[in-house]
Amino acid sequence: MMSDERTPIETPARIAPLPNLPVFHKLTGRKVVVVGASEGAAWKVELLQAAGADVVQLTDTWVPGDLQGAALAIADMPDRKEALRFVTAARAAGAPVNIIDQTDLCDFTFGTIVNRAPVVLAISTDGAAPMLGQSIRSRIESVLPLGLSAWAKAAAEWRPLLKARIPDFGARRGFWQRFTDAAWRGVDRTPSAEDFEALVADTPAARVGSVTLVGAGPGDPELLTLKAVRALQNATVILYDQLVTPEVLELARREAKRLAVGKTGHGPSCSQSEINRTIVELALAGETVVRLKGGDPLIFGRATEEIDACKAAGVPVSIVPGISAAQGAAASLGISLTERNTARRIQFVTGHGADGKLPADIDWGAMADRKATTVLYMPRKTLGEFVRKALAKGLDPATPAVAVANASRADEARVGGTIATIDDLAQALTPGAPVTVLIGWVARDLAEIPSPLSAELIAFPRAIAS
Numbered sequence: 001m002m003s004d005e006r007t008p009i010e011t012p013a014r015i016a017p018l019p020n021l022p023v024f025h026k027l028t029g030r031k032v033v034v035v036g037a038s039e040g041a042a043w044k045v046e047l048l049q050a051a052g053a054d055v056v057q058l059t060d061t062w063v064p065g066d067l068q069g070a071a072l073a074i075a076d077m078p079d080r081k082e083a084l085r086f087v088t089a090a091r092a093a094g095a096p097v098n099i100i101d102q103t104d105l106c107d108f109t110f111g112t113i114v115n116r117a118p119v120v121l122a123i124s125t126d127g128a129a130p131m132l133g134q135s136i137r138s139r140i141e142s143v144l145p146l147g148l149s150a151w152a153k154a155a156a157e158w159r160p161l162l163k164a165r166i167p168d169f170g171a172r173r174g175f176w177q178r179f180t181d182a183a184w185r186g187v188d189r190t191p192s193a194e195d196f197e198a199l200v201a202d203t204p205a206a207r208v209g210s211v212t213l214v215g216a217g218p219g220d221p222e223l224l225t226l227k228a229v230r231a232l233q234n235a236t237v238i239l240y241d242q243l244v245t246p247e248v249l250e251l252a253r254r255e256a257k258r259l260a261v262g263k264t265g266h267g268p269s270c271s272q273s274e275i276n277r278t279i280v281e282l283a284l285a286g287e288t289v290v291r292l293k294g295g296d297p298l299i300f301g302r303a304t305e306e307i308d309a310c311k312a313a314g315v316p317v318s319i320v321p322g323i324s325a326a327q328g329a330a331a332s333l334g335i336s337l338t339e340r341n342t343a344r345r346i347q348f349v350t351g352h353g354a355d356g357k358l359p360a361d362i363d364w365g366a367m368a369d370r371k372a373t374t375v376l377y378m379p380r381k382t383l384g385e386f387v388r389k390a391l392a393k394g395l396d397p398a399t400p401a402v403a404v405a406n407a408s409r410a411d412e413a414r415v416g417g418t419i420a421t422i423d424d425l426a427q428a429l430t431p432g433a434p435v436t437v438l439i440g441w442v443a444r445d446l447a448e449i450p451s452p453l454s455a456e457l458i459a460f461p462r463a464i465a466s
């Protein structure tokens with residue numbers, strides 16, 4: 001409804017009062033004047049150029065004529081009188097004006113933005129709390145997948161094609177509903193022509209969910225990647241291992257279904273084939289499945305079997321890497337895993353073969369290499385045998401070794417000695433806790449610590465790094 005000049009329409013009661021009206025201004029190819037050479041002015045220039053504006057920056061003086069034909073006028077002018085003169089001139093030229101850091105003189109303000117172009121979010125606190133605005137932005141940044149951009153671009157490309165393929169307006173709405181579901185499910189991959197066809201045809205393929213193998217890191221939730229957090233917040237179902245800590249699971253969406261599929265080594269647990277079957281069935285039923293694994297999913301995580309099962313069933317599968325126990329342990333010990341002259345190679349070795357025994361085909365020559373750092377995963381049952389064999393094959397008995405239990409978690413504990421003593425020392429670590437053993441000269445300073453077989457020394461641990 002239109003209003004004439006004398007009778008302004010009432011504010012509709014269903015909208016709470018707004019301090020400003022957020023609008024998205026088209027600036028492509030339009031003149032925008034920025035006066036000033038400060039950092040604030042430079043930032044505005046960058047932002048305006050990103051929006052396609054034809055920016056005229058005046059770093060020295062300005063005259064009212066400079067504002068002719070400007071779509072917007074911005075100035076950094078601490079001098080209040082000059083700023084007022086600029087405001088008057090800009091308004092006379094018909095350009096809305098912004099004076100940096102003088103909100104009361106502004107016709108418009110710049111919000112804080114989250115850019116997933118063509119999707120753009122702008123946040124304003126109306127000058128009340130700019131830092132709060134920044135922190136809102138960081139929070140949104142951390143949960144809004146970058147891949148959203150590709151799906152929104154695809155939507156723009158597909159829109160005209162769709163009109164030709166589906167002339168009926170109601171049917172097109174159905175397409176866009178399916179598109180939206182597919183975008184969230186497939187947000188970690190780029191949409192393809194096949195996606196378009198499947199969505200147009202509304203075939204079951206269009207309703208297929210996805211599986212993402214996500215690295216949960218060694219336990220500290222702060223060690224998750226942004227992508228892992230986003231995947232957790234996007235998941236409808238999460239299948240997690242026993243090594244995944246409750247703090248990491250906390251980061252998932254409240255409504256997500258959580259299924260424990262932990263393999264404890266003994267006790268009841270899902271078999272690998274049951275896990276493969278379950279992730280595939282859930283994805284085929286349209287669920288966004290996260291398969292959450294301790295550490296990095298690609299290191300001793302049986303990822304290949306799950307990837308193959310998904311591929312065989314035509315289920316889209318993607319991977320979010322994580323911090324492995326080796327890196328988590330080394331970081332809390334405060335040591336490097338490589339060193340230019342002393343450790344030129346890292347080798348990750350499992351102490352637990354398919355039959356639960358020490359694998360028979362370990363390359364013992366490599367284990368005895370003085371210039372390698374060896375990280376032994378799942379060492380608890382076979383450490384003694386590993387040590388005996390490594391020493392027999394020539395590993396120097398003085399080689400430093402550190403065993404770390406519950407790396408990166410609040411109850412982390414470590415014992416340090418040499419390869420010859422590490423098996424005895426490791427017996428003192430909490431039974432059942434995950435343990436990783438680092439072997440090599442990179443740990444020489446830690447290994448000089450006297451035998452830590454007393455309770456205090458076993459709890460010493462965090463003191464080493466500090």
Ligand SMILES: C[S@@+](CC[C@H](N)C(=O)[O-])C[C@H]1O[C@@H](n2cnc3c(N)ncnc32)[C@H](O)[C@@H]1O
Nearest residue numbers: 218295296299324325377378406407434435436
């Ligand atoms: C099945 S493997 C999984 C490895 C995992 N994918 C990774 O990248 O860390 C399990 C072994 O990882 C090691 N591990 C995992 N988390 C650990 C932690 N927080 N502290 C010490 N070792 C850990 C232990 O050796 C454990 O027996």
